[in-house]
Amino acid sequence: MDANDSPPVTALKGVGPRLAARLEHLGIHTVDDLLFHLPLRYQDRTxxxxxxxxxxxxxxxxxxxxxxxxxxxxxxxxxxxxxxxxxxxxxxxxxxxxxxxxxxxxxxxxxxxxxxxxxxxxxxxxxxxxxxxxxxxxxxxxEEHLTPIYPTTEGLQQPSLRNLTSQALQWLHDGRLPLIDHLPPELLRGLGFPSLQEAVTYLHRPPPDAPLSLLAEVRHPAQRRLAFEELLAHTLSLRRLRAQSQRHKAPPLHGDGVLRERFLAALPFPLTGAQQRVGAEIARDLQQPHPMQRLVQGDVGSGKTVVAALAALQAVEAGYQAAVMAPTELLAEQHFHNFARWLAPLGIEVAWLAGKLKTKARRDILQGLADGSTRIAVGTHALFQEGVEFHDLGLVIIDEQHRFGVHQRLALREKGKSGGRYPHQLIMTATPIPRTLAMTAYADLDCSIIDELPPGRTPVETVVIPDSRRDAVVARVHSACRAGRQAYWVCTLIEESETLAAQAAQDTAALLAAALPDLRIGLVHGRLRQDEKERVMADFKDGRIDLLVATTVIEVGVDVPNASLMIIENAERLGLAQLHQLRGRVGRGSTESHCVLMYHGPLSLQGRERLAVMRETADGFEIARKDLELRGPGEVLGTRQTGLLQLRIADLQRDQSLLAEASRSADLLLQRWPQQAALLIRRWVGAATRYGEV
Structure with missing residues (x-):
């Protein structure tokens, strides 16, 4: 019997409609669900x-x-x-x-x-x-056992949960509720874990001499047994999704290479070895008759956009359309300008689709996408809103994908579905994901890494300074700008309020203008109208502004080679990934560049650690590893990477040591015991699998 065949929780004594509704709040529908609803901690009443x-x-x-x-x-x-x-x-x-x-x-x-x-x-x-x-x-x-304290909900008391788990455990021991162990004995023997029934019984009713500290740290073999099984089930479900998507059909994009050759010849720089390698992997995938699902990870400024443009050109050469989607208007716009600049000489018109388009312009673009005359579209989530129809979408490129909800990505894939064929998917991120985490969270994707910066990028020297030395920092900005360089001054706020952030940036700009009257100072923040934002950014890019005061809206996508100094105020308030993204805005030319992280003391231990990491390394993967250590996987992957990775018992950070073994065991199960694999997925993941189909 499995979770889906397990008796409903109403079969237990004392569970009427009202109690059943409260249990449902905790995700408990069956007696098995109750057994996998584990205690948070224990009390010694023995x-x-x-x-x-x-x-x-x-x-x-x-x-x-x-x-x-x-x-x-x-x-x-x-x-x-x-x-x-x-x-x-x-x-x-x-x-x-x-x-x-x-x-x-x-x-x-x-x-x-x-x-x-x-x-x-x-x-x-x-x-x-x-x-x-x-x-x-x-x-x-x-009491004969340690007393369990369960996660609960309003109106549901601990004694009630203990009574129900006691009934369920009694059923288990009487043989009325067979809890089938889906891990084959051969696999279990090699791992040294207890059986499923032993683990579940122990965790609900630990003996008086149970090691409380091990249980509190969730490192007891019984807990690790269940965490391992859950990680294994998630890995299997993602592998299965991947196998399913391989069974879908996609248009093989065999381009003749002419557009790509002309594009590469016109670039002012040669591709790095890493760009060439990843470009070749993508080109190979696009020629297959099933949808490519490839994640390209590349550090800030490693040249992912050029690789994406090559992929889009391959789709156009093959007679199909390509769509490029980014999470913010600013980033989408940066992609649009890059694509338009590169592809206009090739005679390819790039359409821009964002939420704020005027009706007439929008109507013309929609017409071009629907009749196929527009081959490439760049935009925000406006790309998959109602009324947007593609003629023959062959490739979807998604940038900074962890910022999109899973439903948004599903919607774009469904839009491109025609004649039973799905578009290929290229997913890009400048937030490097540590390998162990990628193995689990992205087991349904092929991963490529652009691990080489283009020539001409200079390393950025990072210094950490308390805001009590603000005057010295202002003087440093002054001398850099007088020497013909440009600088950013980034204002950060604790509150996630655009209004307050805009106010802080305006106040800072006014103070800096008073202190540096001979500099041309610009201001950009989230409350500005799109056209104003564009005008300020264009002035900065063209050298008409010396110092740009901004909120974190400039985190991604702005490329100004002459900017060689970045000041980040209240740097202790930002996560490592965001600090790394911001720092990536400088060092884009050949001049020596600096990033000043200004903090307001006293620093918390974590704040001090974060700033030390930024000072010591510029390696995005090392920063991502530390970020994972300090903030946990939910933050690194984006809070809800997929509807899929909602773990009940396992924790990606705590249980990192189990990830490689879960991956190895998944391969073994799929080869030798595919039936068991299906049952494990059903027990732990259930209906969530649908979410992963992106």
Whole structure:
């Protein structure tokens, strides 16, 4: 029996419609779901502790006689109960109480309590402990196992969850609920993990001597067994998606190479070895009769756009259209200008499709895409809105893909589907993903890496300075601009508010203009109208502005070779990937370039670490590795990389050591036990697979 065949949770005693609805909030529909709903932590209630031995902060079970119970009236009404056991006394304090509770705590009653001992007004106290009356003549047994504390939801108490898991575990041991282990014994033996039933039972009811620190760190073999199985299932599901997409048909794009040759001949620089290698991998993929799914990772400024242009030209040579999609208007626009500049001499018109187009211009572009006269379109998510129809879309290029929701990418792929054939997909990112993470998160993609910077790019020297030395930084900007160079001054804010960020940038620009009256200062922020933003950027690019004050809107896509100095204010507020992206705006020419990270002290430990990494390395992959260490995979991949990687037990950062083994085991399962692979996917991933089809 598997999760999908498991009895519904309503089969358990005491689960009516209301409780079932609350369990549903936790994703619990079946008895199996309940067994995989694991505790967050544990409490030790396996022994009664003498009150006299308690220290502040101890969580413990105590038992004693009620010496006094009274209602105290102050700012708020409270019930106080003093209990003693011969070794010492302790106060129980309740802010919410009933008449029944008051009776249970009548003087002379014997009670057993569990809670945290805290310093009170008179000795130690427990606030709102769990308690029950016990009979002196018939001793009450203590718990036989550590007590689990489960993730819960409003209206669902811990005792209720414990009661339900106890029922489910009983079914498991009676053989009424066979929890089938889908990992073949041969595979399990080599890994040294416990069986599934042993692992699940142990985690719901650990013995009194269980190592609490190992369990708290989620490093116990029983936890690792389940984390491994979940990672394996996700890896398998992505491999299966890849196999499915290989079965889809795509138009083989056999271009004659003429446009590409003319394009390369007109470039003012030769391609690097890495660009040539990745370009050849893409060209080979595009000639296949099934959709290419290739991720190109390349550091800031490594020349991914040129490689994308080559791919687009191959589609045009083969008689098809190509669409280039970027997450922000600024980045999409940068791509549009690059493509238009490169392809106009080849007689290819590039269409620009963004949300703010006037009706007439939009209508003309849509007409060109629908009748096929427009071969290449560049835009934001406006590319897949209703009313946009392509004549014969052969290639979709998605830049900085982790910023798009999975549904947006699905929509663009579906748009290109015609006659049962899907377009090829080229996905690009300047946020390098560490290899172990890519193996799991992108197991459905072929990965290429452009690991070489074009000649002429100069390394950027990075310095970290407190904002108390702001005057010295302003003087440095002045001397660089007087020497004919240009500079960026980036303002960052904690709040993600464009209005506040724009205000901060305006204030900074005014202060700098007063301090540097002989410099031409420009300002760009997210609140500016698109045409104003373009005009300022064009003036900066053409050298009519010396110093550009900006918010982080310039993070991606702006290329000004003469800019050799970048100041980032409050740098401690930004993540490593964003700092690296911003720094990539300088060092694009042959002049020695500098990046000044100005921080407001005192720095947190993580802030200090981040800035130290930026000072020590310019290697995007090393920075990504540190970013993963400091911030975790959700941030590195984009919060919701796919609807697929929503892990219940595993954690990509904590369980990195299991990723390579999960990948190896996935290969083995698909070769030797494909049936088991399908069952594992069904148990752990279920219907989420659809999300990965991008």
């Amino acid at each position: 022994r009664v502790v003498p009150i006299g031995t308690l220290r502040p902060g101890d969580e413990a079970v105590i038992e004693g006689e009620v010496l006094l119970t009274e209602i105290k009236f102050g700012k708020r009404r409270m019930l106080l109960s003093r209990i003693g056991d011969g070794s010492g006394t302790l106060t129980l304090r309740f802010f919410h109480f009933s008449a029944t509770m008051q009776q249970s705590l009548a003087r002379g009653s014997r009670v057993r309590c569990y809670g945290e001992a805290r310093p009170g007004t008179v000795g130690l106290e427990m606030v709102h402990p769990e308690f029950r009356r016990v009979d002196e003549t018939a001793p009450t047994a203590v």
